Amino acid sequence: MSTTDPRGADVPDTSALRTAQPSTGDPTHWVLTLSCPDGPGIVHAVAGALARLGGNITESQQFGDPLSGLFFMRVQVEAAAERTELERAVEEVAARFGMTWQLDVVGRRVRTLLMVSKAPHCLVDLLYRERSQGMPIEVVGVVGNHRDLEDIASFYGKPFHHVPVTRDTKPAAEARLRELVTELDVELVVLARYMQILSDELCREMPGRIINIHHSFLPSFKGARPYAQAHDRGVKLIGATSHYVTGDLDEGPIIEQDVERVDHTRRVEDLVAIGEDVERQTLARAVRWHAEHRVLLDGHRTVVFR
Missing domain, CATH: 3.30.70.260 (ACT domain)
Incomplete structure (x- = not known):
C-alpha cells in the first residue's frame, strides 16, 4: 500500500491497521x-x-x-x-x-499508552472517558516515572509500568518505552502530564503518534510553578495547548487549545485548579479527534475535521 507523502517525507505505513476483516455482506x-x-x-x-x-x-x-x-x-x-x-x-x-x-x-478503539508523572487530573479524566463516555481508545498500559499514580491505574484495571528517569538512565528508559510500544502493539502515546522530555530520536520514530498537553503560558513562565509566576504578573487568561510531539520542545503541530478567563480575585491555587480543568478537557478533545481520524498533518500545522 502506498504511503508516500507527496512532499517527499517518510510517513509510517498505518493503512494496514489492527482490525478484523468484517464478514462478507455485512455493511x-x-x-x-x-x-x-x-x-x-x-x-x-x-x-x-x-x-x-x-x-x-x-x-x-x-x-x-x-x-x-x-x-x-x-x-x-x-x-x-x-x-x-x-x-x-x-x-x-x-x-x-x-x-x-x-x-x-469507524469507532475502532485505538491502542493507547498513557505516560504520567505525579499530576493525576489528565490520567483520571482519560481513563474515565474511556470507561464511561465512549472515548474510542483502548488504554493498554500506564507508564510512570514515579509510582504516585499506580493506584489510579490499578483502580481502572490498567497495568502500571514504573520506568524511572534520571539523566543517566534516560537512554535505558526510552529503550524500555520502545519495548512497551512493540510488546503492547501501541498505536498512540499520550503524555498525560508526563514531566520528562523525549529525545529527538524517539520523536522522529513516532511522528503524529505522540500527543502532549501543557499550559499555554509558554514561552512565558517557563520552569517550576508557572501558575505562581502567572499570578504574580496578573494574567487574565488561563489556557492549555495539546499538540503532537516533535524534536522541537513544545512546538509540535497544535491539535487543540482552550482558555478560561480569570481576574485579580483568584489565588494561585484557583489558577492551578482552573488550569488543570482546561488541560484535561483540551487533551481529551485532542485524543478523541485523533482516535476518530479527524486530525491530518499539514507540515508543522494540522487540519482538524470536527
Whole structure:
C-alpha cells in the first residue's frame, strides 16, 4: 500500500491497521482520510470509487490549503465490500493523485499508552472517558516515572509500568518505552502530564503518534510553578495547548487549545485548579479527534475535521 507523502517525507505505513476483516455482506462503517497535491477531480474520483462498491457516504469533509498546496479529505462510508476491495479501489485513486491515505473502521478503539508523572487530573479524566463516555481508545498500559499514580491505574484495571528517569538512565528508559510500544502493539502515546522530555530520536520514530498537553503560558513562565509566576504578573487568561510531539520542545503541530478567563480575585491555587480543568478537557478533545481520524498533518500545522 502506498504511503508516500507527496512532499517527499517518510510517513509510517498505518493503512494496514489492527482490525478484523468484517464478514462478507455485512455493511461496515468505514472512515477514509487522505491528503495529496490539490487539483480538480479528487472528490469526484474518491466518491466514484466508493460508489462503485456500493458505498453510501454518511459524512464528508475536505479542505484545500493554499499555503501548502495540499488537499485534505475525511470520508465516512457504509459499505458491504470487504476491506481488501476497498483498499484496492482507494489505491487506484491514490496512484492517480499521489495520495497518502488511511482506512479504518469507524469507532475502532485505538491502542493507547498513557505516560504520567505525579499530576493525576489528565490520567483520571482519560481513563474515565474511556470507561464511561465512549472515548474510542483502548488504554493498554500506564507508564510512570514515579509510582504516585499506580493506584489510579490499578483502580481502572490498567497495568502500571514504573520506568524511572534520571539523566543517566534516560537512554535505558526510552529503550524500555520502545519495548512497551512493540510488546503492547501501541498505536498512540499520550503524555498525560508526563514531566520528562523525549529525545529527538524517539520523536522522529513516532511522528503524529505522540500527543502532549501543557499550559499555554509558554514561552512565558517557563520552569517550576508557572501558575505562581502567572499570578504574580496578573494574567487574565488561563489556557492549555495539546499538540503532537516533535524534536522541537513544545512546538509540535497544535491539535487543540482552550482558555478560561480569570481576574485579580483568584489565588494561585484557583489558577492551578482552573488550569488543570482546561488541560484535561483540551487533551481529551485532542485524543478523541485523533482516535476518530479527524486530525491530518499539514507540515508543522494540522487540519482538524470536527
